Amino acid sequence: xxxxxxxxxxxxxxxxxxxxxxxxxxxxxxxxxxxxxxxxxxxxxxxxxxxxxxxxxxxxxxxxxxxxxxxxxxxxxxxxxxxxxxxxxxxxxxxxxxxxxxxxxxxxxxxxxxxxxxxxxxxxxxxxxxxxxxxxxxxxxxxxxxxxxxxxxxxxxxxxxxxxxxxxxxxxxxxxxxxxxxxxxxxxxxxxxxxxxxxxxxxxxxxxxxxxxxxxxxxxxxxxxxxxxxxxxxxxxxxxxxxxxxxxxxxxxxxxxxxxxxxxxxxxxxxxxxxxxxxxxxxxxxxxxxxxxxxxxxxxxxxxxxxxxxxxxxxxxxxxxxxxxxxxxxxxxxxxxxxxxxxxxxxxxxxxxxxxxxxxxxxxxxxxxxxxxxxxxxxxxxxxxxxxxxxxxxxxxxxxxxxxxxxxxxxxxxxxxxxxxxxxxxxxxxxxxxxxxxxxxxx
Numbered sequence: 001x002x003x004x005x006x007x008x009x010x011x012x013x014x015x016x017x018x019x020x021x022x023x024x025x026x027x028x029x030x031x032x033x034x035x036x037x038x039x040x041x042x043x044x045x046x047x048x049x050x051x052x053x054x055x056x057x058x059x060x061x062x063x064x065x066x067x068x069x070x071x072x073x074x075x076x077x078x079x080x081x082x083x084x085x086x087x088x089x090x091x092x093x094x095x096x097x098x099x100x101x102x103x104x105x106x107x108x109x110x111x112x113x114x115x116x117x118x119x120x121x122x123x124x125x126x127x128x129x130x131x132x133x134x135x136x137x138x139x140x141x142x143x144x145x146x147x148x149x150x151x152x153x154x155x156x157x158x159x160x161x162x163x164x165x166x167x168x169x170x171x172x173x174x175x176x177x178x179x180x181x182x183x184x185x186x187x188x189x190x191x192x193x194x195x196x197x198x199x200x201x202x203x204x205x206x207x208x209x210x211x212x213x214x215x216x217x218x219x220x221x222x223x224x225x226x227x228x229x230x231x232x233x234x235x236x237x238x239x240x241x242x243x244x245x246x247x248x249x250x251x252x253x254x255x256x257x258x259x260x261x262x263x264x265x266x267x268x269x270x271x272x273x274x275x276x277x278x279x280x281x282x283x284x285x286x287x288x289x290x291x292x293x294x295x296x297x298x299x300x301x302x303x304x305x306x307x308x309x310x311x312x313x314x315x316x317x318x319x320x321x322x323x324x325x326x327x328x329x330x331x332x333x334x335x336x337x338x339x340x341x342x343x344x345x346x347x348x349x350x351x352x353x354x355x356x357x358x359x360x361x362x363x364x365x366x367x368x369x370x371x372x373x374x375x376x377x378x379x380x381x382x383x384x385x386x387x388x389x390x391x392x393x394x395x396x397x398x399x400x401x402x403x404x405x406x407x408x409x410x411x412x413x414x415x416x417x418x419x420x421x422x423x424x425x426x427x428x429x430x431x432x433x434x435x436x437x438x439x440x441x442x443x
Contacts, residue, residue, distance in 0.1 A: 075098065075101040075102035075104075075105045076098050076099075076101075076102050078099075078102050078106075080106075080110070083102060083103055083106045083110075083113065084113055084116075086099055086102075086103050087103065087113060087116055087117050087120055088120055090103045090104075090117065090120075091117060091120035091121045091123070091124050092124055103117075155271050155272060156271065157267065157270075157271050158270060158271070158274070158292070160292035160293075160295055160296060160327070161267060161270045161271070161292075161295050162324065163295070163296060163299035163300075163320060163321075163324035163327055163328065164263070164266070164267065164295045164296070164298050164299040164302065165267045166299070166320065166321060166324060167299045167302040167303045167306070167320060167324070168260070168263040168267075168299075168302055170303075170306065170317075170320075171302055171303075171305075171306040171309075172256075172260055172263075174306060174309065174310060174315060174317065175208070175253075175256050175309075177315070178204070178313050178315070180253060182204060182312075182313045183203065183204045183205045183252060183253040184203050184204070184205065184250075184252075185203060185204050185312045185313050186201060186202075186203060186312065187201075187202055187203060187204055187206065187207050187308050187309060187312045188200070188201050188202075188308070189201075189202060189207065189210070189305070189308065189443055190308075190411075190412055190413055190441075191411070191412035191441040191442050191443055192412035192415075192416075192438040192439060192441045194343070194346070194348060194439050195348070197412060197415060200443060202244075203250065203251065204309050204312060204313065205250070205251035205252050205253060205255050206244065206250070206251050207305050207308060207309055208251065208255045208256055208259050209240070209243055209244060209247070209251040209255050209259075210240045210243075210305070210443075211259060211301065211302060211305060212227050212243070212255060212258060212259040212262060213227055213228060213236075213239040213240050213242070213243040214236045214239060214240065214298070214301070215259075215262055215263065215266065215298055216228055216239065216262070217234075217236075217239070217282055217283065217284060217294070218266055218282055218291070218294050218295065218298060219262060219265070219266060221280060221281065221282040221283070221291065221294075222266070222269050222270070222273075222277075222280070222291075224262075224265055224266070224269060227243065227258060227262065228242060228243060228246075234283060234284070234285035235284065235285030235286065236284065236285075236442055236443055237442065237443040238285070240443060266295075270291070270295065277291055279291065279292075282294035293331055293334075296327055296328055296331045297331065299320075299324065299328065300328045300331070300332075300407070300410075300411075301411075303319070303320055303328075304407070304411045304413070319375070319403075319404050319407075320375070322374035322375045323375070324375075325373075325374070325375030325403055325404075325407070326375040326376070326377060326403075328375075328407065329371055329375060329376065329377070329403060329406060329407065330377070330379070332406070332407070332410045332437065332440055333369055333379040333381065335440055336369075336381050336433060336436050336437060336440075337381060337382050337383075337385070337386040337388070338386045339436040339437075339439050339440055340381075340383065340386075340432060340433065340436040341385070341386050342439075343432070343435065343436055343439060348435070349432040349435065349436070350428050350432060352365070352383065352384045353365075357384060357385040357387075357388075358382070358384040358385040358387075358388040359385075359387070359388075360385065360387030360388070361387065361388075361389060362388060362389065363382075363388065363389050363390075363391030363393065363394055364382050364383065364384040364385060364388035364389070364391065364394060365382070365383040365384050365394050365396050365429070366380045366381060366382055366383060366390040366391050366392070366394050366395050366396065367380070367381045367383055367395070367396065367397045367398070367399060367425075367426075367429050367430065367433050368380055368381075368392075368395050368397070368398045368399070369381050369399055369401075369433070370398065370399065370400040370401075370422075371400075371401060371402075371403050371406050372400060372401070372402050372403065373402050373403030373404065374403065375403040376402075376403045380392060380395070381433060383396070383429055383432075383433075395425075396425050396426045396429055397423070397424065397425030397426040397427075397429045397430050397433075398422075398423070398424045398425055399421050399422065399423055399430055399433065399434070400421060400422035400423075401419060401420070401421045401422075402420075405419065405420060406419075406437070409434065409437050409438055410437050410438070410440045410441060411441050412438055412441030412442075413441075414438075415438070416431070416434040416435045416437070416438045417434075419434055421434065
């Protein structure tokens, strides 16, 4: 027989290879499974088929079907001690059918065993690994608080670093819960460039690389290793592009390890340096934030981009803990006067009613920003000068937004003109503040 592969059409004519035959006959069985005549016994030329034919079923033979083996209608008689010893196996569904029937009949009569069986079943439920890690975002904070109430930390974490610690932990839990293929799911980074919304396409791994490179600004300010090395690259967008371009291949899930290690080092370093380090300046290229505000900024961006990732991989993801969310909103509210002044200088906002700025520390026209929700509050935003003081007596407008929606506006995910805000008073001032809030966003 030839070693070359032949097409099925070449076998339509029965082969005449006489290696299967003998002195008494050819021994051919046809061209398919059971497709030819099977030689009968008798005579020297007959032989059994190489492939046995299927056996006839009971239904085809006309024989009566056997009675199905049913469960015993009466449970076996077992002692109380034996039944009690079977409760663990019953909770694990490891009993035989007669034993399970006996245990279940006993549970209806013995209250003590019924309570024990319920506790064992609940314990078995805890042994199953959860399908996802979409836990209450406040659970980690509550557990840590309960532990620290019993035994305070020897080296406490500053309150202004707690949101960053919590949000990086939540994002890491999400990343642990996704598969390899989902790391390459498309994600669109969105922000507001001052005039119109803009975006940049990347992947889940690319988002983590973005967070790693921008968090490196804080790392460099603290004297830690910069993920970009010694290259003098400043500014979040420039650093991200430099990191992406320096990679020989697109980022993969391997980027999670250096990102998580860097976030741990940042938390540990600010804990060891104490609360006084919060005044250290962190340069973002065209502006600078004190360390305590920079850590809040990084926590905010971590949450926003975790939401982008969760949306891309269809993963449930909620807002931060209320007190952490309040700190993030407070940072955005404190940055609004500077953003508003920058927009005026660029000709993107209406000038004030007077040609001169209000002196620093003096009250001036103000907008009341009311943020509703568990992370909300009220802020008086000075409109005429970054150094002015918000004043209720000089209030000219009032805006009310939901806490999460305000954060989405500040992240550039909601257009200023589409923000569902309750508005009262000077419409121009309201528009300028909403656009200034969106201008806080960046890549």
